[in-house]
Amino acid sequence: MDLLTPRALASPHRLALIWGQHTLTYRRLAEHTAALAQRLRREGITKGTRVAALLSKSPEAVALIHALAQLDAVIVPLNLRLTPGEMAAQIERSRATHVVATEAAAAQARMVAQARPLLEITPAIWQHTLPLAPTAPQPAQFVAQTPLAILFTSGTTGQSKAAVLTAANFYWSAVGSAYRLGVFPEDRWLLTLPLYHVGGLSILFRSALYGTTVVLPDAAATTSFDPTRLYETLVAHKVTLVSLVPTMLHRLLAAVDAPPPPHLRTVLLGGAATPNDLLHTAQARGYPVALTYGLTEATSQVATATPAEVRRKPGSVGHPLLLTEVQVVDEHGHPMPPGAIGEIVVRGPTVFAGYDQDPKATQAALRSGWLHTGDLGYLDADGALWMVNRRNDLIVTGGENVYPAEVETVLRQHPAVADVCVVGLDDAEWGQRVAAAVVLHPNQRTTPAALETHCREHLAGYKIPRLIRIVPDLPRTASGKVKRGAVRNLLMRGEG
């Protein structure tokens, strides 16, 4: 899929990118991208080649993503916060034959590329240019089911899953978002989310389609979230749209006691359930909050309430986007009446192609064309969607998804551990924080600190339990199932 060439032909002088004191027009970005695509082709990257990508938020990362998309290669962006072991496993799983990395991530890439060719996108490489092809690609590409990206989602089984998203998925996601949030010719979208998240990646394709501008945060801000710096960036670069997870918005409101940035027209809030008091505070402070429900398997947004809709009906995530259909179903898959809580299922052109090499998980997720999200909610009489809970066990901490099963698996590998239950505890700043109750084998001894060290060897930092408590046994139902609610209460009581 090539959105960049037609955009550069249609709007050569519009700004594609802003970072620091620098800007790049669509024509220039397309010229860099054309040169980079030529280089990638020389490396043997072509249609269908799977390319693991370690990407800092940088202009070369943006050019690289567009170049890979132009070649119809499959982008496999990796979470830079993963351990080398986790990363190597994902490269293996994705069957990537090539690795590419921006300079800031090159050291990590060298640790995990193994025998695969590794291309580091240095300034010397990406600053080449080639003249623009004068011919726009045909629109058929936008409905093509060509795989464009493989994104790893935390699987409920503890094994992360590799979601395959197509060119058509990204195109229709951009279309649905356009005609919900609107497109202003002067729009500037700040890339707060990482490029390995569907929410970050889709901003690039969407902006190229619209001819609007992507603003990259300062390099220093990409490693740790700094709310004051976020505010300054929003003001300085006249940002109009920003995607935030609730934790970010919470920290922004806590750190900056000033009116909203003057050009900001929408804060797209998603990635986790939004606490009501956060929503009220943001609205009272004049922030134009849009609430969205989305997931990787639906190429981000499924339903979105605009700021005006949020004011009229606070808490609802609104109606499905154009061409997206939502139902709420019971355990047999039958649609439920308005107001009844059930599983949210989704159908439409943004629904992913399936999990890579995993027909069983794909069949479980995609039934008769409906994506079974595992998330709970209800539709009101008017057809607007309300979230009740994200996937039962899912912990969302600072916008990152943590599946308890994955953390539990790691803890169980410790020789002293007999049993374990990982839950999320409410947290004003992070939304939730990870906590674990651990049962030891008889005659075995260890400490929470030692268990944390064990976790740190195998898990990205955000997955490591902030609280680990050793308990004599886990509360269970009559049928032997761990009562997660009771574990949560137990851990919360212990804290107080």
Added chain:
Amino acid sequence: MDLLTPRALASPHRLALIWGQHTLTYRRLAEHTAALAQRLRREGITKGTRVAALLSKSPEAVALIHALAQLDAVIVPLNLRLTPGEMAAQIERSRATHVVATEAAAAQARMVAQARPLLEITPAIWQHTLPLAPTAPQPAQFVAQTPLAILFTSGTTGQSKAAVLTAANFYWSAVGSAYRLGVFPEDRWLLTLPLYHVGGLSILFRSALYGTTVVLPDAAATTSFDPTRLYETLVAHKVTLVSLVPTMLHRLLAAVDAPPPPHLRTVLLGGAATPNDLLHTAQARGYPVALTYGLTEATSQVATATPAEVRRKPGSVGHPLLLTEVQVVDEHGHPMPPGAIGEIVVRGPTVFAGYDQDPKATQAALRSGWLHTGDLGYLDADGALWMVNRRNDLIVTGGENVYPAEVETVLRQHPAVADVCVVGLDDAEWGQRVAAAVVLHPNQRTTPAALETHCREHLAGYKIPRLIRIVPDLPRTASGKVKRGAVRNLLMRGEG
């Protein structure tokens, strides 16, 4: 093509229509449309049925157009200003098997329907509702080459031609316009242009795709153009976008000495060459003018300069829309260098399917995928398009196209007329006005008044020459071709 159902599912409460004191949400419009589609189906209208439509600007006309599009019928909207003879000829030419008409046009429809079933869309009919289908149509419809409309364009040969426009044409036209002019969730587009013009018809489909609002002018204003009423409508209904031809803007500026309507963000000016002084006056008065070049055969806009682009480069119609390609070619079809004047040719998903039942004209217009417009212009070094002239002979008067050959054919039918040349003379108010130089047969006598009466029997009012002069002979080139420029000078001199 069904844009309305997905839009009504995605945005049930957004306003689809405003007229007078009335409004209609997308859900309600879709419910009316569903009932109307059912009724049309009962009349035997189905996929591919050609339906001649006589449409006043009314809510029922909007529902009717969406209903016919839902059925994949082919809409043949007729110019209500044509004589019954002209109208009957177009119905015949289009092979329409059914005629539909809104109440205001029902009398005309009865005169021309002949043996065809005629459905008059009375309030009693269109105010039925049916519940909305809960399933959104698939996106494949938007790239389908299903004929959606047949629009008559004045042919250069005097015989008007029947341009076939597809669902994909209208979809991609809406896409290109969206990402040039922007889409604001609160946008309201005033339907100034008639529904039998591609510029009017496309507003309906575009607005449904975007989820924005169409404002219908007052019924009284639809029969004659009243600039003061236009201004009042723009203000009262908070209109943000309006399509005008230069004559309309000229009259608006002359009649209303007040600041631009406060919500108006873009005046899309097209349909004829825009005089520089009109552009300057409009800009000086603070009107946000976008300049566009378009034609029926490319589903309206080909290239459009936004108000910001017009300020930077006054007079250019800007870059082609997304996915539209423009070249300027010489008489052999070879692309010309920047700055060189040649014929404008257009390629892309908005280029029409051809002229109905006219392979010869289609082949002349569509060569190797390029639409040969007959219009002259040049591309500057930056790729922006500048118009030099509309099709050599074309007269654009008050936004209506008049082809000299058609008027000449009618005048030649008069027994006293031996030869004739019809040209356009510059006119401050109408852009151009039609004028004719006539040579009589020896020993035959008639008067300009008698010739005008003859024209009135056969031609719509706007095609009738405002000036007819009887001359001894026509200035010709050595090869015998009439020198139109010399005729124009001759007629202008006579006026002074």
